[in-house]
Amino acid sequence: xxxxxxxxxxxxxxxxxxxxxxxxxxxxxxxxxxxxxxxxxxxxxxxxxxxxxxxxxxxxxxxxxxxxxxxxxxxxxxxxxxxxxxxxxxxxxxxxxxxxxxxxxxxxxxxxx
Numbered sequence: 001x002x003x004x005x006x007x008x009x010x011x012x013x014x015x016x017x018x019x020x021x022x023x024x025x026x027x028x029x030x031x032x033x034x035x036x037x038x039x040x041x042x043x044x045x046x047x048x049x050x051x052x053x054x055x056x057x058x059x060x061x062x063x064x065x066x067x068x069x070x071x072x073x074x075x076x077x078x079x080x081x082x083x084x085x086x087x088x089x090x091x092x093x094x095x096x097x098x099x100x101x102x103x104x105x106x107x108x109x110x111x112x113x
Contacts, residue, residue: 002081003093005068007102013093014044017066020091026061027070028054028080029099037099037111039070051076058087066091072113073098 005013017023025041027034028051039046049057051071061067067089069077074096081094095102103110 002078002085004096005093006096007106010041010068010095010106013068014041014066017068017091017093021062021065023066023068024061025068025070025095026077026080027099028076029071033072033099033113036113037103039099039102039107039110051080054080054083061089063088064090066093068093068095070095070102071098073100 003013014023023044025039025044025046027039027046027048029048030050034048061084067084069081069084069092071077074094077098078094081092084092099110100112103112
């Protein structure tokens, strides 16, 4: 089962995840979406990798590293989180509500689209 983490709870998840390595925030939206709105998680690497590019680029990701996956509303990120878990990633979370929830609840300066 994939852990669901709200944007408000993400800092606590990231802190706890550090027990398993340096966490990664994986943004699986498309480049046009990144240009409209992007997130910055203090002290956490953010990697932008569109959902459909992940299978051929899977070798670029470390299965032992904690990964929190982000998309627009949480659907694509959930699919990617399940994909990663099925391929041996041991500490994966879906950011529930995506960047839209992030804008609504954490950082209203992030544009909604």
